[in-house]
Amino acid sequence: MATPSQSKYVTLVSNDGFEFVVLREAACVSGVIKRSLDPKSGFAESAAGRVTFDEINGIVLEKVAEYFNYNHKNRNREDVPDMEIPPELCLELLMAADFLDT
Amino acid sequence: MVDSHFDGALAFTIAQSTRQAGLGASASGSDFDTQWDILRSALREIHEKNASKLSFEQLYRASYKIVLKKQGEMLYDRVKEYEEQWFGSEVMPKIGKLITKNLTNVTLGGVPGTTANERRITGEQFLKGLKATWEDHITCMNMTTDVLMYMDRVYCQDNRKASIFTTSMGLFREHILRSKAAASNCITFDILNYVILDMIHMERDGDVIDRNLIRSCVYMLEGLYESDDENETEKLYLTVFEPEFIRTSNEFYFNECEKLLRESDAGTWLRQTRKRLAEEAARCQTTVSQLTDFKIAKVVEDQMITLHLNDFLAMEGSGLKAMIENDRFEDLTILYQLLTKVDKSQEALKIALQARVVDLGREINKSISETNFAIAQPKDDDAAAEGADKPKAQTLTAAAQATAAAIKWVDEVLQLKDKFDNMWETCFEEDRIIQTALTLSFSEFINAEPRCSEYVSLFIDENLKRGIKGKTEAEVDAVLDKAITLIRYIQDKDMFERYYKKHLTRRLLLGKSESSDVEKQMVSRMKQEVGNYFTSKIEGMFKDMSTSTDLTNDYRQHIQGLGEVDRKQIDLTVNILTSNYWPSEALGGGKPEENGIRQDCQWPSEIRSLQDSFTSFYLKSRNGRKLTWLGYLGHADVKCHFPKIPGKESSKERRYDLNVPTYGLIILLLFNDLPEGSYLSFEDIQEKTQIPTMDLSKALTSIAVLPKARVLRKDPMNKEIAKPGDRFYFNEAFVSKTTKIKAPVMAGSSNKVEGDEERKATEDKNDEHRGNTIDLCVVRTMKARKELTHQNLFAEVIAQLSSRFKPDVGMMKKRVESLIEREYMERVENASVPTYRYMA
Numbered sequence: 001m002a003t004p005s006q007s008k009y010v011t012l013v014s015n016d017g018f019e020f021v022v023l024r025e026a027a028c029v030s031g032v033i034k035r036s037l038d039p040k041s042g043f044a045e046s047a048a049g050r051v052t053f054d055e056i057n058g059i060v061l062e063k064v065a066e067y068f069n070y071n072h073k074n075r076n077r078e079d080v081p082d083m084e085i086p087p088e089l090c091l092e093l094l095m096a097a098d099f100l101d102t
Numbered sequence: 103m104v105d106s107h108f109d110g111a112l113a114f115t116i117a118q119s120t121r122q123a124g125l126g127a128s129a130s131g132s133d134f135d136t137q138w139d140i141l142r143s144a145l146r147e148i149h150e151k152n153a154s155k156l157s158f159e160q161l162y163r164a165s166y167k168i169v170l171k172k173q174g175e176m177l178y179d180r181v182k183e184y185e186e187q188w189f190g191s192e193v194m195p196k197i198g199k200l201i202t203k204n205l206t207n208v209t210l211g212g213v214p215g216t217t218a219n220e221r222r223i224t225g226e227q228f229l230k231g232l233k234a235t236w237e238d239h240i241t242c243m244n245m246t247t248d249v250l251m252y253m254d255r256v257y258c259q260d261n262r263k264a265s266i267f268t269t270s271m272g273l274f275r276e277h278i279l280r281s282k283a284a285a286s287n288c289i290t291f292d293i294l295n296y297v298i299l300d301m302i303h304m305e306r307d308g309d310v311i312d313r314n315l316i317r318s319c320v321y322m323l324e325g326l327y328e329s330d331d332e333n334e335t336e337k338l339y340l341t342v343f344e345p346e347f348i349r350t351s352n353e354f355y356f357n358e359c360e361k362l363l364r365e366s367d368a369g370t371w372l373r374q375t376r377k378r379l380a381e382e383a384a385r386c387q388t389t390v391s392q393l394t395d396f397k398i399a400k401v402v403e404d405q406m407i408t409l410h411l412n413d414f415l416a417m418e419g420s421g422l423k424a425m426i427e428n429d430r431f432e433d434l435t436i437l438y439q440l441l442t443k444v445d446k447s448q449e450a451l452k453i454a455l456q457a458r459v460v461d462l463g464r465e466i467n468k469s470i471s472e473t474n475f476a477i478a479q480p481k482d483d484d485a486a487a488e489g490a491d492k493p494k495a496q497t498l499t500a501a502a503q504a505t506a507a508a509i510k511w512v513d514e515v516l517q518l519k520d521k522f523d524n525m526w527e528t529c530f531e532e533d534r535i536i537q538t539a540l541t542l543s544f545s546e547f548i549n550a551e552p553r554c555s556e557y558v559s560l561f562i563d564e565n566l567k568r569g570i571k572g573k574t575e576a577e578v579d580a581v582l583d584k585a586i587t588l589i590r591y592i593q594d595k596d597m598f599e600r601y602y603k604k605h606l607t608r609r610l611l612l613g614k615s616e617s618s619d620v621e622k623q624m625v626s627r628m629k630q631e632v633g634n635y636f637t638s639k640i641e642g643m644f645k646d647m648s649t650s651t652d653l654t655n656d657y658r659q660h661i662q663g664l665g666e667v668d669r670k671q672i673d674l675t676v677n678i679l680t681s682n683y684w685p686s687e688a689l690g691g692g693k694p695e696e697n698g699i700r701q702d703c704q705w706p707s708e709i710r711s712l713q714d715s716f717t718s719f720y721l722k723s724r725n726g727r728k729l730t731w732l733g734y735l736g737h738a739d740v741k742c743h744f745p746k747i748p749g750k751e752s753s754k755e756r757r758y759d760l761n762v763p764t765y766g767l768i769i770l771l772l773f774n775d776l777p778e779g780s781y782l783s784f785e786d787i788q789e790k791t792q793i794p795t796m797d798l799s800k801a802l803t804s805i806a807v808l809p810k811a812r813v814l815r816k817d818p819m820n821k822e823i824a825k826p827g828d829r830f831y832f833n834e835a836f837v838s839k840t841t842k843i844k845a846p847v848m849a850g851s852s853n854k855v856e857g858d859e860e861r862k863a864t865e866d867k868n869d870e871h872r873g874n875t876i877d878l879c880v881v882r883t884m885k886a887r888k889e890l891t892h893q894n895l896f897a898e899v900i901a902q903l904s905s906r907f908k909p910d911v912g913m914m915k916k917r918v919e920s921l922i923e924r925e926y927m928e929r930v931e932n933a934s935v936p937t938y939r940y941m942a
Binding site: 031032035036038040041042043044045046047051052053054055099101 | 153154155156157158159160162163166241244245248251252255
């Protein structure tokens, strides 16, 4: 996936301006992120290595980024402890997940 | 993160929440148009390759929103509509330009006016255009699909609609490939097909074509399906292109094969076919699809190999015959490899090879029967001109020639076998089926030669006598192997056994065998190959030989133990032969007298006392046995004393050690008491000794006619065999350079091809033996089964005897008749099929 010209990291931007730098490989768990960065299609995002989400606020995106790392870190392991998710974020996270196709 | 079970519920929740939480724009009716406008302009940009200006997130969000608002269907239709429009307005005109008039004309099979080169150029342009269109389409649709991902995921899945990608592929199929070209009524697809096939055809004719280009187009066909179900077996490639490809290939190879058949030889055909197969395989790799691999291989095999296989095999000067003749192993190897592909059982090759083997074998058989005939001719002359001074040496050489011919026959058979074995190893990958076939044919022609058993046994005899001298163990082994191979082919093993025993007898008793180790090896191999019953008697013969040696030693010790060392004592070596192990006809020196009783000869007293001494020694420990002395098989060392030759000053007394047959000894002893100058006639000698005429004649000839040890003079002096009426004198003038002389052995004691009469005798004996074996087998079978139909009985007996010989049905019938007569069994009355019953 990562050709030499591509950075190993991508930047995810929330609608309130927070930026999260995540491993490209980890972020590509999300179908949407993966496709938006696909160099073959060549959308604006893939050129910049930066995806802006106008619908997701910083708090949720932070959790999403955390999940990406968590998922990536534990990808080959079994019996992994659950990630902690504050109940008040549940709904918004679910929506974000649906949106991101994660 | 989200389980798919919740998708439906989730969409609902989110739809609810959009309004409350404001994820996305506010919900309103005109919202669809806003979002669609964004998407439509984006689609245009995508098609025009300006995607880098677009934000994926924005577009995705647009489609997301539309779908969330349950307007997925509208979106789906709009996109489809858009694509159709795009094809119509932008793509088709380009394609249309590529389809020149020429192209459509050639596709429709008209105007052959264009050259290959022109066709190639226009074709390539067309393919390139189509390929570019296809690739553009794929890229665009990939991007579109990406953007509309949410729609595919939620709307299409929920409504069981084909994804937008599939749909757009279908659109491509319908609008591009199946649309009619502007100028004519053939569709783009036909043209595409034609162009590709035309190019492949060019390549087959040796032109260079753009393989990659074709490959891309084939990829396109592989990526498209007959319907939107995307059924694997309904790829356009498989449904439209491949059948056409196979059809034209069939035609092409049919013609090519016809041409080869007309114009070239089998070698070229083989190489061309192999080349074509490799080419087609490569083509499937590089140009068309792998899916076609085995199908096209089948086409080539069918058209190039199967169809005319027999024509090529029969080709004069280069067909199978020539290949075998000239050891064209390479050709044969290719042939085998090709045929393996077509037919695992190698039927055609098998038949052809078999025919060839049998032909070659017949030639060998023919050549030997010709030599035999040639030899037989002068023999007859001899017989006719008996009495006229015909040297009998010629008969001797004639017999020797026949023997040599027999051995030559075996050698030739072995050579042929070697040749085919070699071929089998190098060319036929040691194919089992072919081996069996070869074995069958060898067996067929070997058994077609009626004297094969005798020849093979003679061959072994020859090798065991002289052949293995100075050979290494490995070489000896090879010879034995060959012999065994031949034995395996022989059908009438009983006949072979008879001859082998006969030849072995002579080898053993006359001390002709080169190495007893090798003899024993041979026997143990035969045992492995043919079975125990076959070798038991032969082994008995060997056992007799070794007990005889022991016995002789024991006897000598016994005599020494007696203390009376007589100077005149004759040293005795005996061979005790168990009578049913040893073939009587081989033992029999001459034929039994007319009355069938072999008369014992009159042994001289010196010998008789010796015999008595031994007999009593022998019977002391072995009661109830009977010893018969077979004088004609033995030989004796005699010290002879010759006086000075009168009138010859230089001469002096001479002493010679003479090795003569035992009969010779008896005869010589007669002359001991004879006054000088007198003679004994043939009849005198016979009367005194009682030696049978045949044996006597032989013994006399060896000491009175053949020059090497002519210690007797024969009157009349000529080179003829001694016969009644001749007179014999002591030959005082005998001179020899050596003191030890071995009287030459008369013909008959060395193994050679039998004369017709002898042969008939052997066959009769064999038939008699077979008769007994059949009797035995029939009785055994009937005893076990009690009642059996004629058919079953015969089948059973033939099966049981097949390892020994192939029983003649006529003979079997006779044997059964005689068994019924002897009341071993009876016919069952009123049976629907002829049936026998065993009578206890």
